[in-house]
Amino acid sequence: MVDAVFLALSVLTIGSAIAALEIRSLIYGSIALMLALSGVAGFFLLLDAPFVAMFQLSVYVGSIAVLILFTVMLVRRELIFNKVEDKRRRYAGIALMIVIMLGIGTIIIGSGLKTMDTNSAEVDYKKIGEDFLTYYSPALIVMALILASSIIGAMTLARREDVIDGQRAD
Amino acid sequence: MANALIDFVLVSVALLAIGIYGIAVKRNAIRMLFGIEMVINSANLNLVAFSRYIPNSQGQTFALFSIAIAAAEVAVGLALVIVAYRMYRNIDIADFRSLKG
Numbered sequence: 001m002v003d004a005v006f007l008a009l010s011v012l013t014i015g016s017a018i019a020a021l022e023i024r025s026l027i028y029g030s031i032a033l034m035l036a037l038s039g040v041a042g043f044f045l046l047l048d049a050p051f052v053a054m055f056q057l058s059v060y061v062g063s064i065a066v067l068i069l070f071t072v073m074l075v076r077r078e079l080i081f082n083k084v085e086d087k088r089r090r091y092a093g094i095a096l097m098i099v100i101m102l103g104i105g106t107i108i109i110g111s112g113l114k115t116m117d118t119n120s121a122e123v124d125y126k127k128i129g130e131d132f133l134t135y136y137s138p139a140l141i142v143m144a145l146i147l148a149s150s151i152i153g154a155m156t157l158a159r160r161e162d163v164i165d166g167q168r169a170d
Numbered sequence: 171m172a173n174a175l176i177d178f179v180l181v182s183v184a185l186l187a188i189g190i191y192g193i194a195v196k197r198n199a200i201r202m203l204f205g206i207e208m209v210i211n212s213a214n215l216n217l218v219a220f221s222r223y224i225p226n227s228q229g230q231t232f233a234l235f236s237i238a239i240a241a242a243e244v245a246v247g248l249a250l251v252i253v254a255y256r257m258y259r260n261i262d263i264a265d266f267r268s269l270k271g
Contacts, residue, residue: 002172002173002177003172003173006172006173006177010177010181013181013185014181014184014185014188017185017188018188020204020208021188021191021192021196021201021204021205026198026200026201029201029204030200030204033204033207033208036185036208036211037207040185040211040214040215043178043181043215043218043219044215044218046173047178047218047219047221047222048222049218049221049222049230049233051230051234052214052218052230052233052234052237055234055237056214056237059237059238059241060207060211060237060241063241064207064241067244067245067248068200068203068244068248071200071248071251071252072200074252074255075200075255075261076259079260079261085195085196085197089194089195090195092194092195093191093194093195094195096190096191096194097187097188097190097191098187100183100186100187100190101183101184101187104183104186104187105180105183108176108179108180108183109176109180113175113176113179114176116174116175116176116223117174117175117223118175118222118223118225120225121225122222122225123221123222123225123227123230124227125230127227128227128230128234131227131228131231132231132234136231139235143235143238143239146239146242147238147241147242150242150243150245150246151242151245153246153249154245154246154248154249155249157246157249157250157252157253158249158252158253160253
């Protein structure tokens, strides 16, 4: 059965994920998103994966939080609180969410995953570092190149000189 | 362990459904990015949970790769939002229609 820590973490994660989408102010929404991502990091700690949990905290809660908050503050003030959406589209979205939850949920509950439990020791994180530097080293290099090129691309996109005030200058 | 695999998978399904709701309904570009983040995180949670219960270290390795790529994706997505905001003075995705034929 689940323990109290798991229950608290799931309430925190799901609740702040809903809050991130539904709170009126975008700034509080992004803070709620960070809470949800910290909840996922807590799940990683429960799953005996401290390395992934620390990576999640430093990348998501550390850097992406700052990035999103700065972008929100660059946007005009009334757009932050503005909330335009169709009523019908919203109800259809809620129906879609419930269908996905119930559908995939019943499939998973009916499958053989229910009996799956383990008593074996957790994976040593030294093994992950070893894997990264031996078997996955080409993938690691490619990932570094992708990160570098996407950061350069993001910077050139964000400071394009030919986009000024409402239209392209050409 | 106190928690079974199916509990983590169910939490991940709930996070996935909320993320898809956000992508489908919200018209604010930044809120759509929030939804995408939730979907990616539910996938990562699945990877790490299965890696714990099989047990195998590859799930954690792939989760680390996925987190790094998601960071790059958020950087590019926010840069696109900034460019679109400077062009249209709005972040409502219903206004971004210059690619529409």
